[in-house]
Amino acid sequence: MGKRREKTGRPLSRREFLALSAAGAVLAPAGRVLGAEGAPWYATMRRCGQLNFNERDPLTLDVEAWADYWASLKVDAVLLGGGGIVAFYPTEVPHHHRSEFLGARDLFGGLAAAARRRGMRVVARMDCNYAYEQALRERPEWFERNRDGSPRPHGESTWLFKTCMFSPYFSEQMPAIYREMNRLYAPDGFFTNGWPSTGDLTVCHCESCQKVYREKVGAVPPDTTDAASPHYRKYYAATMDRVMEVWTLWDSIAREKKADSVYVGNLGGGIRVVKDVWRIGRGAGWFNADHQGRAGDTPIWDCAQQGRVAQSVMKGRAITNVTGSYSNSRPVWRHVAKPAAEATLWMAQTTASGMVPWFHWLGGSPEDNRWREVGRAFFQWLAAHEVHFRNRRSVADxxxxxxxxxxxxxxxxxxxxxxxxxxxxxxxxxxxxxxxxxxxxxxxxxxxxxxxxxxxxxxxxxxxxxxxxxxxxxxxxxxxxxxxxxxxxxxxxxxxxxxxxxxxxxxxxxxxxxxxxxxxxxxxxxxxxxxxxxxxxxxxxxxxxxxxxxxxxxxxxxxxxxxxxxxxxxxxxxxxxxxxxxxxxxxxxxxxxxxxxxxxxxxxxxxxxxxxxxxxxxxxxxxxxxxxxxxxxxxxGAAPLPVTIEGDGVVEAFAWETEPGHALHILNYTNPNMTRAFIRRFYPIGPLRVAFDVPAGKKVARVEALRAGAVLPFRQEGRTVRFEVPTVADYEVVALT
Ligand SMILES: [Zn+2]
Known part of the structure; x- marks a missing residue:
């Protein structure tokens, strides 16, 4: 891909799009224009894995064993702890804290190389949200402040302090780290944990924020955010401007070394997202929903809803959703697995709603290993049927x-x-x-x-x-x-x-x-x-x-x-x-x-x-x-439904036109834990009688239940294909080709 043809940060006009289409170019994410070589790697990825390192991991982590594990999941990309709060490689960037257990080791580089030997892409997982006290002393302007000027320590790890996204930490320090990692490892992408996040806006009183308020809001930072205040709205707009400025900068830095590298931020929040995901989605090459699981009285379909929100802004472009395999409940347990059934149904909702699953564990030396097979079983099944998950469009009306x-x-x-x-x-x-x-x-x-x-x-x-x-x-x-x-x-x-x-x-x-x-x-x-x-x-x-x-x-x-x-x-x-x-x-x-x-x-x-x-x-x-x-x-009115499903049970269904034909995804929510975490086991439903309307003139030759591994009898009358799904335990995908 030639640099001269790249464009970012601005959607193409219709005229530009038509001109480029006529020239045989492909419109890629974020208005990037790619040549005949086609889409960037992340546009076609189907599976991702993530291992979060902790500071102590350099002492014990077995690089080859971990690379083997991720290879067994057939992931296209693995996300590995790079730096930000803690560097897991021998960084020379000032104030970039090396893991105190790193010694002579290069944990990121070692696992990245092992993953690449097995054919996986490597994305550096970064954290831009906190830094150490030494940085606070020497670069005080990087940090969020209360009204009295005091910095904001992390709630649990009180030796870390919150950095401000309006500050040079985001426009200078993080870029310096990315450039060093580009030079050393040429990652296939960068991902930032926890930023830009999707929740409520907070108020910071640092010098950078006072300037933002002075120049863009016309006020001083208030004590609390209040959505009814006109100042809040201007601050919201200024916040979105800054998010896009930082996202665009980091994306351009990601691609300084490799043209199809990418920056991906941390979105999620399902239907509760406060930030303007439309604007972010228009600018992003890749949308990651860091929506790892549910807690308390959240309904199980929270992940499918996340998929629908993300689709509404990405419209078929790359979306991933993280499944936390640890128990991200309230209270949280980072080092024990959540039930296999809950994690599986979360991944199933991810794929049903047209997202790419990203399976996540935290810590390099687990003592609970129950989660390993959960991800492996789902991902291997997915890999065996990958073509049916390549969606062209939803058939919902x-x-x-x-x-x-x-x-x-x-x-x-x-x-x-x-x-x-x-x-x-x-x-x-x-x-x-x-x-x-x-x-x-x-x-x-x-x-x-x-x-x-x-x-x-x-x-x-x-x-x-x-x-x-x-x-x-x-x-x-x-x-x-x-x-x-x-x-x-x-x-x-x-x-x-x-x-x-x-x-x-x-x-x-x-x-x-x-x-x-x-x-x-x-x-x-x-x-x-x-x-x-x-x-x-x-x-x-x-x-x-x-x-x-x-x-x-x-x-x-x-x-x-x-x-x-x-x-x-x-x-x-x-x-x-x-x-x-x-x-x-x-x-x-x-x-x-x-x-x-x-x-x-x-x-x-x-x-x-x-x-x-x-x-x-x-x-x-x-x-x-x-x-x-x-x-x-x-x-x-009289318009026929594109798909009808008859039979007992609470289900959520998605139907897609796919590359090989069509696919009907049925998620079985019939469960006493449907609206309260966690699902322990499944209660199979079926038979389900389905009528699926295909486009006029389309003749279906085969109907296959991919999860059951069974070819289903069917009959087609005009546009309507009728078949029966004998049983659905957790999830079924019926491919019509
Ligand atoms: Zn600030």
Whole structure:
């Protein structure tokens, strides 16, 4: 690849793209243009492994044995501890702390060479987040500061101090380390642990940050971050500018030595990501979701959701997801394995959602070795069927809006959505509820990022589902209206489009006309014991036989329907739930709509004035999930489903057009530990009866269950291929070729 043809940091214009396409070039990640040699190595990798060194490892680590282990997993690349906090090679960069046990050894270089002899690529795993006290004394400007000027020691390893990403540590020291490693080892890439991270922004009072606040925010650093403050928004923008500046710099340094080397940062956070992943994803060659596992009451599908978020910004380009094989629970155990079933289902979600699995252990001399076979078994199976995991596109025809700015900014001061302390769950509970309803309804769907609503993305989706996308910019709203005008169907709930992308309230929600609703007041609630009355039969409410009432949402916006007429569902306002003597409706009937359903040609619109999605997630009441699923079925109209799966069980399914044909991925979540970590064993389901629509004219010759290792009988009528999957224990991938 010639340097002269490289471009980074800026998407190509359509004209540039067409010109380059005509010249036979290939558009590669991050707008890089590659010659006829094709894509960079990481664009086609299928498996990764990572060993995190600890400072003591140079005394005992067996390089050849570890290289053999990773080779047995058939990984394309191995990530090895390089430096940053601790250098695992004989560094000469000032303030770059050599492992105190390194002696004459070169641990990184030794294992890198052993891995390369076995055909693996080597990525240096770095940590830019902390440095030692000696550096703090001699280069004080590198470090984060409290308002009183004190540095910020690590919570547990208190001899380490937090470095500031706005400081020269990121623009000078880390580059010096990368360049030294380039010179010594020419790594195939660099990865930074923990940066840029995806969580809430923090405030630093160092000199660099004071300058950022002075020049870009027009304020002094506040004591706490507050998403409702205009200063926070400017700081968020400045933070994203700096993330992209550093990412681009480090990526260019990675490629100084080798043109197809790459820098990859640390993303993740699943649906809770606060940073602008759209912007990062547009600039990144490789997206790594450091989303290693779940803890506590997180549902098992947290990893599949991560895949959907990453796909919404990478759109088929390189995505990896880390599976921690250690017990990353709360509390955490770094040196014992998590259950094999949990780790396997995490890796299965990674591949089902179109990501590349990256298997991770920590420490060079494990005393618990149970995790080894877990990764080996899954990766060897994957390698044997690799071609079926090369996806071209999802065949889903439902789009779920990924409401990035709602997740980033919808919180304090905004009524029922206020986040409670550290519980970041609340801004995502709307999406979580819709997600659960879609799983129960067996729908195939993709996430679409709110910055990606152009017709070229939306054109293939039958409906756009918006789970309380409270913050939506004017341009997004314009594109949503255009999508509906072109025949697309819409589901929206609660405060969707009530604020602009930064959180400034509009006089009325920007999509009020599309929703067919007039908003008559501020949000009401949260309140228990309110209801929705079934006042009129409608396909969207389906078959709730035997009841006139459905459970009501905790919060709602009061509305009137613009079209008039009898509402399908009306609000029964909250009344006391305790004590029983007081439990009777004070206003049993109102004409306030709980939802508006409209049709305009092919376009159907369903708007729920309440947070039915979030209330479904919080309560678990299946009526609400059924209501959402019924509504989605109605929104799709007569269009046939691309895939139907019948049979008992809770599953998540993905269907892909692949290089050899098509693949249906079925994840079996039917488990008492579905919503609480960890899964101990699987409870097989099946048979599952599947109907899979292939493109017109496509004749399927073979249907194979890759996990079962069985060729399945099938019949094809027109576009529809029917077959039965006899059983699914953890995961099945059915390849149609
Ligand atoms: Zn700072």
């Amino acid at each position: 439902l789009a779920v809006l990924f409401p990035q700015s709602t997740i980033a900014f919808y919180r304090s001061g905004q009524g029922p959505a206020s986040w409670r302390g550290a519980d970041r769950g609340q801004a995502t509970e709307y999406l979580q509820g819709l997600y659960y309803a879609l799983l129960e309804g067996r729908f195939l769907f993709d996430f679409v990022h709110e910055k990606d609503l152009e017709p070229e993305t939306m054109g293939r989706y039958r409906a756009l589902l918006m789970p309380n996308a409270a913050h939506l910019g004017d341009e997004a709203c314009r594109l949503i209206r255009a999508y509906a005008a072109a025949g697309g169907s819409i589901l929206a709930t609660f405060e969707t489009a009530r604020y602009d992308e930064w959180g400034d309230a509009r006089p009325e929600p920007a999509l009020a006309e599309l929703f067919g609703a007039t908003f008559t007041g501020p949000p009401i609630g949260p309140a228990a014991n309110s209801y929705m009355r079934l006042d009129r039969a409608h396909a969207a409410v389906g078959d709730f036989a035997g009841t006139a009432l459905l459970p009501g949402p905790e919060s709602r916006l009061p509305i009137r329907a613009r079209d008039g007429g009898t509402p399908v569902l009306t609000v029964v306002p909250s009344y006391p739930a305790f004590p029983p003597e007081m439990v009777f409706p004070r206003t049993p009937r109102t004409d306030e709509p709980a939802a508006v359903f409209r049709e305009n040609g092919r376009s159907r619109v369903a708007y729920f004035a309440g947070d039915v999605d979030r209330t479904f997630w919080r309560s678990g009441n299946p009526d609400l999930g059924q209501l959402l699923a019924n509504t989605v079925r109605w929104l799709r």
